[in-house]
Amino acid sequence: MTEKQCDKLVDYFNGQMDDMEKEAFETHLAGCASCQEELAEWEALSSDLPYLSTPADPPEGMKKRVLDNVFAEEEEPALPQKNYTESKVKKNRFTKFSSPWVMGTAAAVLLLSLVGNGILWSERQDLASETERLSEEAERLAFERDLAEQNLATVLEEEEEGGVSDVLLASNLASIGEAEFSGQGSATIISENGELELLIQVTDMPELQGSEAFQAWVIEGEVPIPAGSFTIDENGNGAVSYNLNDMEDTQIDQIAISLEPQPNSLQPQGEILLASQ
């Protein structure tokens, strides 16, 4: 089977693989110089090929439609939608980051809109069950960071008691770049008793080698600020929580997860695998 991996470069390049195949191939790719070389060559050559397209005039009004849709998405209120089914919850529950966002003010606005909204309760229920699941996973996992567990446990208790904490922001984390993989996750910022906490949960992450660790980053503009390292269990699941009190005035543009050669890097040295959308 292994020697055939090299043949799968075609399907990898063309995104014609399921998650497992892709993962297997990426593992192979990491150690196969000839595939790496060939992939680089294909990529280099590809850069010319799009220009082969016959120039075509875009349809009437396309610019307005496209830009309106892009910006409309942006302005949607960051509120959960009604009537989640169990399966939808995982995919859709988290709202997207809207614009660059200064925590103080945005938090106030969000809180107001949340309080005025009856959906809040079901949102919390969802969060509670998600958190519960998370904590169950957490128990199975050998977390390196006791702190993470402690904080999660606190969150869980709070949630079960009826939700003392408030969700300030939630976002899906998805793989970025062309070399997609199956990993995904979520980032949630909650406020409880005046503490701001960032909770990150990931699934289907690639296996770590040696001293490697995943690391969360809060990105302000172009500047990444470390927000906790973590490892995963044998099923690729992991989580971390991080106190954001020091970042009260930070404008969080994005939250990202990178693969670092060792835990607690101050600057990302590895590749960014997941990022908020």
Added chain:
Amino acid sequence: MEKMEDTEVYGQILKKDKEALEQLYDKYEKLLFSFALKMVRSPESAEEVVQEVMMKLWRGSGGIYDEEKGKFSSWILTMTRNTSIDYLRKQNRRQEEEVHQEMELQDTQAPVEEIVEWKQQRERIKEAMTSLKQEQQHVIEMFYFKGYSQKMIADKINIPLGTVKGRIRLALKHLKSELAMERGDWQ
């Protein structure tokens, strides 16, 4: 020069500057639309692809560009290609469609081209492409523009699965050397 400009505009987009996105849209609309059209083959679908690409740019969900990734134009074109392939897969489109019909590289009805650079590029690559054997052109078409799987390519041209990659490599290498000959000073 061009790279600088794109990079600057892109930097503004990351800061959620709507005008910057519009500027970038204006610059790339036609190229991205035409490329997407070649891949997904209906204007409606191509528009959806371009919209998806713009959304990815705006949200940063298609990855963040930096200069290490090469030219900005290549980056955004790759994103367009990947988005097109995703689109095709989601639509699970009638794949049996006119592989042959679409092969007309020597199309006669190209509209007058206003973007000079693109036109030159296109002439150059077209010329290189037409100097390849029909079968190699076909391979590149299926591989690059249709994003076919290895198996589909094998089935289409009736060759063993294991030889597909070799065919692609050969076709790309020929294309590359043709392009190099045209350019003369290249590499």
